[in-house]
Amino acid sequence: MYFLSQIKPDDVGLIRILQTETPSSFRLICFPESAHSTAYYLSLSELLLPTVEVLAIQYPLYAGYEEGDDDRLTDSPELADRIFGALGEWMDRPFAFFGHRVGADLAYRVAERLERETGAALMTLFVSGRTAHWGMSLGPPALGCRIVALAAEGDPKTPLRGVRAWRRRTSGRFDLEVFPGSRGYLDSSRREVVNLVHDQLLSQVPVDAEWETGAEDKGA
Template sequence: MDSDWFHRFAPAPGGGPRLFCFPHAGGAAVAHRALSLRLAPDADVLVAQYPGRHSRRAEPSLDDIGRLVDALASAVAPLCDRPFAFFGHSMGALVAYELTRELERRGMSGPRHLFLSGRAAPAPHGNGFDRLTTDEEIIARIRLLGGTVDGILDNTELMEIVMPPLRADYRALRSYAWRPGPPLDTPMTVLVGDSDPVVPVASAAAWRELTTAGAALHTLPGGHFYLDERTEEVAGIVRATLGSLAVSGRTADAV
């Protein structure tokens, strides 16, 4: 299935859990293609395609986390017909967390599990690494973080395509203000690179304070985009948890 909001990179299995993936700032659905393929056919993986990039390039990007989450909540609603989980990397982790809270506010069933990758837990004082206001600051940050976008920073034509969604996403991050509330009752798996220049392991571990259901922490070799090199290892962690969701989902359906 391809839709405006979600892309599927592998055939959908007949059963099993569903995993929604949310990319990093400036990222498109293709960022999670490798993970999707490694999880097939054990899970139905749907990757978010934010407006303003790739197949949605003609649409204006959403530069507000709240508006993005509100739109995603409506897009997710008809797809919650089986046990599901969220996986978000970097900005996508924040989107996954706030989307879980939004579904709860709407009285909807939320994800059975949250996989939060490459992102510090939100806090009242905000995240200083998000306060980028100029193209020069954004480009310097992308060089620091590395990843696939880093390879096109010196290509003027490609940068004209890449910069609009990057600007919008960093505006969204800069304006985001965490609103304290009751902790989630959703279990979490937190993943972080051991040499991530903007996400100290302790800041990632702080996600544990935002759930009453426990949070497992996995520190993997690599920087902010450790996932590019450790996709198979991450897929194994995700697969093991999704397998337990599939079992619990069948048990619940049988009762």
């Protein structure tokens, strides 16, 4: 089940996906493709190790963010600001972002602001089913964290050339994972996606790392 903490229709908040009572070592903060698609991350969390706590961003449901207007999510600096403000209390352990389709654009914008204003770097920014399509800025890449791009081999709306352009968004490592089929790989290749998340997070853990997994549990 998942738990939604008193989020009003015009609010931005985080849905905490409840998996087990085992304290987590990592947080995977998910940026869905729309305000109506957060439930997918319940099935994703059921396959992840209990050391990975899954949170999903709940977008506002007021006019302008209704179904069919999802691309407008990425055109709102205010929305990125509100998500940035909502994340503060959840940054007490290593974390990664997972953005799907338009959610990938938002995840990138929030990650950029996190690094610029707080110096906090993600473990990994996962960008799924999205090309790096907006205008390139001059100068060095905005991010220093690892970016992992996911794409379908036969998706006509997400050509691999555009997906590879994400490598220019970071000075860190870039990986591209291509799945068979068109646009449904988050369902048809769900276990492979989960394995990819595990591999990417665990590969960045120092051998002698010891995080406080017994920290006070955060209620939503």
